[in-house]
Amino acid sequence: MSQVMVDVHGVHKSFGPLKVLRGVDLQVRAGEVTVILGPSGSGKSTLLRTINHLEKVDSGWIGVDGDLIGYRRSGDRLHELKEKDVLKQRTHIGFVFQNFHLFPHLTVLDNLVEAPVSALRRPRKEAEETARRLLARVGLADKADAYPRQLSGGQQQRVAIARALALEPKVLLFDEPTSALDPELVGEVLDVIKDLAGSGTTMIVVTHEIGFAREVADTVVFMDGGVVVEQGPPAAVLDDPRHERTRTFLAKVL
Numbered sequence: 001m002s003q004v005m006v007d008v009h010g011v012h013k014s015f016g017p018l019k020v021l022r023g024v025d026l027q028v029r030a031g032e033v034t035v036i037l038g039p040s041g042s043g044k045s046t047l048l049r050t051i052n053h054l055e056k057v058d059s060g061w062i063g064v065d066g067d068l069i070g071y072r073r074s075g076d077r078l079h080e081l082k083e084k085d086v087l088k089q090r091t092h093i094g095f096v097f098q099n100f101h102l103f104p105h106l107t108v109l110d111n112l113v114e115a116p117v118s119a120l121r122r123p124r125k126e127a128e129e130t131a132r133r134l135l136a137r138v139g140l141a142d143k144a145d146a147y148p149r150q151l152s153g154g155q156q157q158r159v160a161i162a163r164a165l166a167l168e169p170k171v172l173l174f175d176e177p178t179s180a181l182d183p184e185l186v187g188e189v190l191d192v193i194k195d196l197a198g199s200g201t202t203m204i205v206v207t208h209e210i211g212f213a214r215e216v217a218d219t220v221v222f223m224d225g226g227v228v229v230e231q232g233p234p235a236a237v238l239d240d241p242r243h244e245r246t247r248t249f250l251a252k253v254l
C-alpha cells in the first residue's frame, strides 16, 4: 500500500464562538484522489486551508509527506514555524482556488514562472521551459503571452492548475475549482483534473460535482458539522451510504 501523503489528525478550528472543525481525522495516500463532499458550512474549505496553513489549527496536527505543517516538534512540544519556513512548506502544497487568483498584471507564462524563480530560485530559462510544457499539458500552449483578463474562466482555471503544478507539489488541493464557472466551461477544467489523476498526482478536491467524484475519486469523504461522517470508495459512499446524514445530503444533490 502506498505511503500516507496527507495526515490530518484530530484537527479543531473555531472562528470566535463558531466551531467549524470539531476533530477531523483524514489520511490521503500518495497518488490517490480524495473528493470531499458536504453541505455548505460543513467546514470543507476550512479543512483545505488548514492543510496548507492558510488557517492555523486550534488543536490537532497535520502532516504532509512526514512534515508537520506550520510547526516543528521538540520533545513533546510544538513550536510555530517562522513565516519563511511556512512559505517553503507551502511550495509543496499546491492550492487551486475557486476564483483562480491569478496575478492580473502578469502574462500567463509569468504567472507560472514567478513562484519557481522567486521561491525555489530556479533559473528563469528552466522555469519558462517547465511553464511552456505545463501550459501545453492543460491545452493552453498558445496563451503564454496573454493576460488573465483575456481568457475565459475555464482557461484561467487551467492556468491556475498549471501554475500550481509548476512548483512540483507533493499534493494539490482544489477548493471548488469549477463553482465560479459557467456550466459549459466546467467540463474542460474537470478533464484537466482527471488527466492529473490518471498520472498519479495526489489530490484533495472539494467539489459539488458528484459525477466527477464517482468517476475520478479513489476515496469520497462526506463532511458534515465539522467532522468526517463517513468515507470510502465512491460506490460505497455514494450508492450505499451508511449514515443517515450522508443519505439526506445525497438525496438533495443527486
Ligand SMILES: Nc1ncnc2c1ncn2[C@@H]1O[C@H](COP(=O)(O)OP(=O)(O)OP(=O)(O)O)[C@@H](O)[C@H]1O
Residues within 6 Å of the ligand: 015, 018, 020, 038, 039, 040, 041, 042, 043, 044, 045, 046, 047
Ligand atoms: N475566516 C473566517 N472567519 C469567520 N468565519 C469563517 C471564516 N472562514 C469560514 N468561516 C465560517 O466557517 C463555516 C464553515 O465554512 P467553510 O467555508 O469551511 O465551509 P464549506 O463546507 O466549505 O462551505 P461551502 O460549501 O459553502 O463553501 C461557515 O459558517 C463560514 O462562514
